Amino acid sequence: MALTSADRCDRCTAQAYVRFHFPEEQELQFCRHHSLKYEDALLDLAVDVEDETHLINARPSESSA
Numbered sequence: 001m002a003l004t005s006a007d008r009c010d011r012c013t014a015q016a017y018v019r020f021h022f023p024e025e026q027e028l029q030f031c032r033h034h035s036l037k038y039e040d041a042l043l044d045l046a047v048d049v050e051d052e053t054h055l056i057n058a059r060p061s062e063s064s065a
Helices: 032-043
Strands: 018-022 026-030 048-051
Touching: 018 032, 026 032
Parallel strands: none
Antiparallel strands: 018 026, 018 048
8 A cells, every 4th residue: 555645754754655564464654764774674574565655756845835
């Protein structure tokens, strides 16, 4: 399932752009900063990773208009 603006980083509550899936339907969501920080350890355990970091700054926010 695609990440939305309502999905938040499990570490700092910024918008999540990466979701790590683990066995038994467990998951963690992270902003780009924290996904990079924990990536090495999590990749060894994850069964799947959704990375939507290509969407960062893909379209201007409404506040920038």
